[in-house]
Amino acid sequence: MTRIGGRIVRPGAVVEGYVEVDGPTILEVVHAPGAGDDVIVPGFVDLHCHGGGGHTFTTGDALSARGAAEFHLRHGTTTLLASLVSSPFELMREATAAYLPLVEEGVLAGVHYEGPYLSGVRCGAQNPDFLRDPSIDELQELIKTDAVRMVTIAPELPGALEAIAFLRDNGVAAAVGHTDATYEQARAGVEAGAAVGTHLFNGMRPPHHREPGPVIGLLSSPVVCELIADNIHLHPGMLAFAAHTAGPDKAALITDAIDATGMADGTYDLGGQQVIVADGVARLARNDSIAGSTLTMDVALRNTVAAGIPLPDAVAMASTTPARVLGLADRTGALEAGLSADLVVLSPDLTVQRVMRRGAWV
Known part of the structure; x- marks a missing residue:
């Protein structure tokens, strides 16, 4: 003992x-x-991570995925999803098959598809060449195994509400994100079964007092809102506002980390697009959009506490709440x-x- x-x-x-x-x-x-x-x-539970330590989840390479998981484990993340970015269907299928043994081994808690069913207007660092409307045929093929745990969808797209309901009915968390939805469209996604808001504020129509949009639609609903606490994606004041508004049971800290996390500044790749990291901030070379983060969960916890969130609440956001999203609250x-x-x-x-x-x- x-x-x-x-x-x-x-x-x-x-x-x-x-x-x-x-x-x-x-x-x-x-x-x-x-x-x-x-x-x-x-141990921290990261719902949204694309890589770290020079390794990536976005290419379907199992050896690289193992390296990324080991890197984040050293920073306290004992449970994490491997997040892909918008990709051709064939890559999504091959990556899921490649990561299934890692899921069965417990290295990964599952796979998260951040795309390709996203808004072209709010695609951010997602590759616009691969965006498309939700396809239940694709999802049926992809979720045949237990590897897939979450899919991000823009609820205003044709077929999105049906896809969200399909995921809910098959035990996969649907997340609302990279969306230009109105408040009403975002709430329709929640009503259809969405359980998560993907990196709240980022990749979303901004709030307006006459059109609250998806940010307010998600904050005022039962979904768990992801927050990237790197002080880049969210100002500390906005982090504190969102955390207080949602409460620790409806907020989850995530990294949105890419392979450059823990590495030197330089040039990297995300979904076939060149990313330039300078002073730890990752941006697309083609349009200067923020392209993921170089954050680890331990730093996210410190930043959240520094923003004024009580330590027990911040820990719930880093561990307890995301574990519940994954259906793992009875284990971790x-x-x-x-x-x-x-x-x-x-x-x-x-x-x-x-x-x-x-x-x-x-």
């Missing part, structure tokens, strides 16, 4: 004590004063007896000291 002592972040509270681990499982959380100054949090996302021993030991300034996944130190 292993005992890890410190200030333990549990749902809604921080308590002093020990997390007792037996094999791959949390045996018990024991309250005890003076257990240490380290901060112990559940919190420090509770019986759950997987996925945890991160942080210093008092919230810097990663050690990472444990399934009871084994990384």
Whole structure:
């Protein structure tokens, strides 16, 4: 048995004590004063990640996908989805097949298609050559295995509401994103079964007091809103506003990280498009659009706390809420007896000291 002592972040509270681990499982959380100054949090759960450490999820290369997962694991992400960008159907199918063994092994929690069923007006860094209307025929083929966990769709597109309902009925999370939808169209997507808002504010029609658009439509609905807490995609004040408005049960921190994360500034590729990273900010060479991030979940947590969000709420946004989105709340996302021993030991300034996944130190 292993005992890890410190200030333990549990749902809604921080308590002093020990997390007792037996094999791959949390045996018990024991309250005890003076257990240490380290901060112990559940392993981070990233719903939206394209790569990191020089490795990418976007090409369907299983070796590269394993490298990206290992990079983010060192930063405390014990559960993550491999996010593809808009691609031809053949690449989507081949990548899903290539990543299925990694899902079965537990390296990945599944696959997320960010596209190709997106708005051309709000495609951002997505490759416009590959955008198309939602296809249930394609989705039926792609979700034959349990690898696919989430699909981002613009709800105003022809056939989008049917596709969202199809995903819901087949246990796949539908996300509203990269959308020029009106408020009413966004709410129609929610009514059809959407469960997530993809990187809120980014890739969306901006709010207006006479046309609230998808941002307000999603914030005022039951969906979980993704927030990229890199202080680039969202000003800290906007991050705090969205987090407070949604609440920790309806907000999830994500990285939207690309292969350049953890690497030097330079030229990279995203979905067949050249990306230039300068001072850690990734932008498309062709139009200067922000192209993903170079964020890790530990930095996202620190930025969220620095923006004024209480630590227990920020941890819920980084772990508990996204685990629930994936249907994994009974396995991970919190420090509770019986759950997987996925945890991160942080210093008092919230810097990663050690990472444990399934009871084994990384």
